[in-house]
Amino acid sequence: MSKITSQSQDFSQWYLDIVKVAELADYSKVKGCMVIKPYGYAIWENIQRELDSRIKAADVKNVYFPLLIPESFLQREKEHVEGFMPECAVVTHGGGKKLTENLVIRPTSETIMYDTFSDWIKSYRDLPLKINQWANIVRWEMRTRPFLRTTEFLWQEGHTAHKDKAGADEEAHRALKMYEDFDRDFLALPVLTGRKSDKEKFAGALYTLSTEALAKDGKAIQAGTSHNLGMTFAESFNINYQDENGALQKVWQTSWGVSTRLIGTLIVVHGDEKGLRLPPKVAPTQVVIVPIYKTDGEERETVLKAARQIASDLKRFRVLIDERDTYTPGFKFTEWEVKGVPLRIEIGPRDLAKNSCILARRDTSEKTSLEISELFTAVPKLLDQIQENMYEQALKFREEMTSEIGTYEDFKKILEEKGGFLVTGWCGKETCEQKIQEETKATIRVIKEENTKCKCVYCGEKSSHKVYFARAY
Ligand SMILES: [Zn+2]
Known part of the structure; x- marks a missing residue:
């Protein structure tokens, strides 16, 4: 296994080493784009699943809009186009011919969605309108780093329309609170929340709210944003509705999003000298069982049988038995530590003779010996403790910093x-x-x-x- 640079020596190189050695992502042949590998993608899928259920619980429906946006749509909103056009990728040819109008690869979907909103929204009965899209986005970045800043990334973008300012204010704050709760409960990330200054707000927004985490190198990282867009886009895209009295009104709007940057945030907040540390709720593997045996003879079968029984008893968790004979137990310990698996169970013939096993926590590096029969109650308790402890550690660090x-x-x-x-x-x-x-x-x-x-x-x-x-x- 490749060596990981020390955090204190070179944090940036440590970060890149983790992404590579923990097998989260690879560089692609296209500058600034990354290949998300199975382990990295499994983290994203867990984030997606949990957040999607929270989004739906707020009565927001999922949709899908086109990747390509007519350039003239972006031009319709002055601040928005000034903010985004410099980093847009533009399609000029299709089917071998020059297009009559250039198409922009979405840097965000306000303009293409809101052009449709003007058809969907006619009456106060159509409001509020609340949709969300899981998609990829392209922003031509000069300096990139896997997960933290890439030219193409994955995200969700929520878009809503309301009758008045109060409705949009409430939704912008609801989304912010949803992210704050999700970060704390699921990712063990303490985040600051609040309004951005006008200089830092989203291009075209009335105001931007943000969640900010603190990386181990003392730098802040914006983890999610929620914008009250005011009536800016309603004016550019003619999104009008007839109110209860028959008068024509403009809608108030919000948009909000988080991206694969959350994976980068997990790395820089929770990672340590040994590698990645994943909070149990988001970890693709929550418990890894490393069986220890001599590869020739009966010992292997006996130990594996016990390991499989343990895995079966713990099947309500994401458990993996590392049955590879081609690596030593020591190598496997290091590998799963680098990958940040929260809990490791070691079991060998000597443990088995006493009906016991070793439990190792990734967050504290503590090791304890335990009766196998106790695992069923001990593992859920420990996973909860690890989740909580990782949050407390990150919070304590932020307070000290x-x-x-x-x-x-x-x-x-x-x-x-x-x-x-x-x-x-x-x-x-x-x-x-x-x-x-x-x-x-x-x-x-x-x-x-x-x-x-x-x-x-x-x-x-x-x-x-x-x-x-x-x-x-
Ligand atoms: Zn001053």
Whole structure:
């Protein structure tokens, strides 16, 4: 097995090593695109399954829209086209002929969906309209990294239309809360939530809400976003409805999404020197059984029989028996540690003679000996504990890495020496935000409080915004 670079030595290289050695993804021949391998895709499928059921529980229906969008659709919304056109891939030819109108490969689906919304929505009875799409997206990125930033990625995008601002506000916040809960309960990720500054918001949105995780190298990572789009797109795409009194009104809209970036987030938040660590709920394999035996003779059959019985007793979990004779137990231990399997059961002839086995936790590296008959009750308890412990560890790390900052000198010093989230005052002016970014590479991740008394860390003016700054992925 290839060696993994130490996190403390070179975090970026450590990350790339994990993606490769844990067999999550490969580079493709197309720059910036990745091949998601079976183990990586199984993580995505678990994310998809759980999140899809939460989306449906909110009465949102799944749909599918075309990959190709007429270029003129993007042109209809000024801010949107300015934000997205520079990173669009454009199809100019089809069937060997130059097209009469260029087609853009979707960088996001607002424009193509909302052109259809204007047909679907006629009356207040058609509202709210709430749909979601699981799809691939292309954004021409200059600097890419598997899962964290790729030219093509997979995501879900929710799109809704409402009668009024209150409806859109409520939906934008509902989606944010759904992501926050999902991140905490399923991925063991503590995330900050809040509004983005205008500079950082989605192109064309009234406001953007975001979930932000903290990577082990002290950088923030935007894990999901939810936008109140106001009436911007309704105006460009003529999405009107007749209200209860017969008057023509424009709809209010939202869109919200998370992507395969969540897999990158899992790696940078939970990974350690030994490799990936996966929270049990999202892990493709929750329990791996490594049988230990001499490959010649009866021992093999006896041990395997016991291992298969254990797997059968635990069949309500995702259990795998590593029966490969071509690798040593030691090699297998390392491999499953790199892949982040939460729980490992080791069983050999000596354990079997005592009706016991060894249980090894990936999150704490603890090993305990246990009667085989106890596994049935011990495994579910342990998986719950691991899930919870991983969340607590990540939360503790974030708390230790969050600093209250008074002066700009301290801001620069803490950012350089420690990183993490810097909580400080901001006057609300884009010029200060811009200067800070140019001088330190830190950006406002989310606004913490909007009505509080403090001073802008840059210009010193009285301000009402407390914000979280960080360098980010
Ligand atoms: Zn200022």
